[in-house]
Amino acid sequence: MKAIRLHAFGGPDNLSLDEVAPPVAARGEVLIRNRAAGVNPIDWKTCSGGGASAFIGELPYIPGWECAGTVEAVGEGVSDFSVGDEVFGFLRFPEAAGCYAESVCAPANQIAKRPAALEVNAAAGLGLAGLTAWQALHDKAGVQAGQRVLVLAAAGGVGHLAVQLAKAAGAYVIGTASADNQAFIASLGCDECIDYTSANLSVSLRDVDIIIDGVGGATAIEALGCLKPGGLMVTLPSVTAAEVAEAGERGGYRVLGIRVEPNGTELAELAALYSAGQLTLSLAQTLPLAEAGRAHQLSASGHQRGKLVLTVA
């Protein structure tokens, strides 16, 4: 099969399209004929030697944690999936999952069936980003109807899903994005849209129950002042999580980091919301698998609207 491989940590030029042996489904796994792979910031961070690079084992390494495709073979002990099922998943994180490839093996409890309403490229972008938004809002923050939720980077891969999931939970949602993305985040359901390039958040916004922080660093620290007493920030970028948590402690704010976890049951809940018309994934761009390096460059620019996805022939 064809797969993108990283042969040495570094930039996009270190990725190459190689011919490799396809994987074989072990007990509890399915083999997926992959049709698309989602791209996330953790992909280029890991390839450059940061991110999850400590967990991926020896190089060469096939990047990618999100996939969507058709079940081609079923390993021993798998009863929930059959050959021919259309599925999508977020696999094995933070260990290597190898989704930038024509075939991928997935633990059966880390995938879900793809409903007809969820187009294959959108499904490929949903796993990591959607579960991050879900786990931040529900598992970490316990979002409730009527709460005020602020999403920093509301136009991004995680943020645009977090806005919709918070709305589906009945929250009042405030999103931040640049001027170019104000109409986009309004279309997702934001009750208030803030242009972060011209507004000082800690001055203009108060009484927030939950902040989902997709930016980190100084932006996150400044936003802490928007929380009401007892409010909570879930900060996503792990590189700055410790400094944001320390600032929270100094100011008397609750701050939690997160590491998104594979979860097939929660993926099925996302798929159900999708079918019900309460969730949609916006594709920033789709590129062919061979252009994975270009996709990493685009992701690293930090201004994608929605998700980048690689299509697999």
Ligand SMILES: NC(=O)c1ccc[n+]([C@@H]2O[C@H](COP(=O)([O-])OP(=O)(O)OC[C@H]3O[C@@H](n4cnc5c(N)ncnc54)[C@H](OP(=O)(O)O)[C@@H]3O)[C@@H](O)[C@H]2O)c1
């Ligand atoms: N801990 C975990 O388990 C976990 C899981 C997923 C993601 N993450 C991390 O969370 C972060 C967000 O992930 P993502 O996939 O959503 O990233 P992304 O899709 O690359 O985010 C891009 C978005 O960020 C927005 N943005 C950039 N600077 C901003 C600012 N100062 N204020 C508001 N918005 C800003 C951009 O909007 P404009 O173009 O309008 O500026 C763009 O839409 C990344 O650092 C990622 O690594 C962590």
